[in-house]
Amino acid sequence: MRIALGIEYCGTNFRGWQSQAGGGTVQDALEHALRQIAGAPVGVLCAGRTDAGVHATQQVVHFDSDAERPLTAWVRGVNSNLPDGVAVRWAKPVSDEFHARFSARxxxxxxxxxxxxxxxxxxxxxxxxxxxxxxxxxxxxxxxxxxxxxxxxxxxxxxxxxxxxxxxxxxxxxxxxxxxxxxxxxxxxxxxxxxxxxxxxxxxxxxxxxxxxxxxxxxxxxxxxxxxxxxxxxxxxxRGPVYEAHWALPDPADDFLDGILA
Structure with missing residues (x-):
């Protein structure tokens, strides 16, 4: 099964998004947390890599897993295993044709x-x-x-x-x-x-x-x-990728940043 996740994070204490030797990246933290829920290694692909110190209100990733879990496990369960500064906001099953990066327009x-x-x-x-x-x-x-x-x-x-x-x-x-x-x-x-x-x-x-x-x-x-x-x-x-409407993915990217600037 392929699952898409919406992630937000503060990049201040991370070495950027992409996994690297020595860890300390958002991807490293997320894959570790997903493994705890899936019971097996999980690799994620993201919509857009960010550098050290850069934040995200709506990073989108996808991963494939044979583990059958309720969507709440991919949100609350994963969040319980994530460090401060990064959180899953939503999870949604998607077809195998969806790709977090290449499906974005x-x-x-x-x-x-x-x-x-x-x-x-x-x-x-x-x-x-x-x-x-x-x-x-x-x-x-x-x-x-x-x-x-x-x-x-x-x-x-x-x-x-x-x-x-x-x-x-x-x-x-x-x-x-x-x-x-x-x-x-x-x-x-x-x-x-x-x-x-x-x-x-x-x-x-x-x-x-x-x-x-x-x-x-x-x-x-x-x-x-x-x-x-x-x-x-x-x-x-x-603030996130832009996808065609037929993917029907949540798009909460603006609710916080627009709210504080209203």
Missing amino acids: GRRYRYLLLNRAQRPGLWQGRLGWFHLPLDVVVMQQAAARLLGEHDFSAFRAAECQAKSPVKTMIQASVRQFGSMIVFDFEASAFLHHMVRNLVGTLVHIGKGAQSAGWVDELLGMKDRKLAAPTFSPDGLYF
């Missing part, structure tokens, strides 16, 4: 940036921070230039393994809630460090170092060395 990220003179205390590790005033209107104008299909090589990490840098940006927005600036991105797929590099560039524009038109120049030059530095992972949240 898009992915969504949100970056939360505290824009004030003082660094965060209460939300340390869960917010990005920039101390100088930022022009949100200019950043909105710059973000709009990212929409559509582009070669995003200027925002691609050197170690990125994607076959093509060409992606389609569906949403790129910048909103302000008091001292909080919220960046939302949705695209067909993302390159390694792409969102953090986009935020770094938009902040560079927002502080007055470049005009909104700089985005067009960077897209055209396709050179990562010419764009702004990669921004901190602290405020980055993977």
Whole structure:
């Protein structure tokens, strides 16, 4: 049987999503917890890998298991074996044709940036921070230039393994809630460090170092060395993949982050 799970986690104390030597990743923790319930090793495949320090409100994974368990066991039972900072939100049987990564037609990220003179205390590790005033209107104008299909090589990490840098940006927005600036991105797929590099560039524009038109120049030059530095992972949240409606998967990605910003 193939099961899909919705996972949320705080990435602060993890070494990223993907399993690696020495453990300490979200995947390592989840597979260990699943093994306790399944009574056998369980390997999971995710919708989108996240780096160390990056959070998720709706990571989706799937796994195959011969163990017959009620869905509550795959949620509450697994959660009882998970460390603090990661939890299963839902479980659902899916057909063998479903694949957490390859069935997704898009992915969504949100970056939360505290824009004030003082660094965060209460939300340390869960917010990005920039101390100088930022022009949100200019950043909105710059973000709009990212929409559509582009070669995003200027925002691609050197170690990125994607076959093509060409992606389609569906949403790129910048909103302000008091001292909080919220960046939302949705695209067909993302390159390694792409969102953090986009935020770094938009902040560079927002502080007055470049005009909104700089985005067009960077897209055209396709050179990562010419764009702004990669921004901190602290405020980055993977809000989940986008699937076709026929998969009928729960999508609670926005209930928490939208609620606190309302």
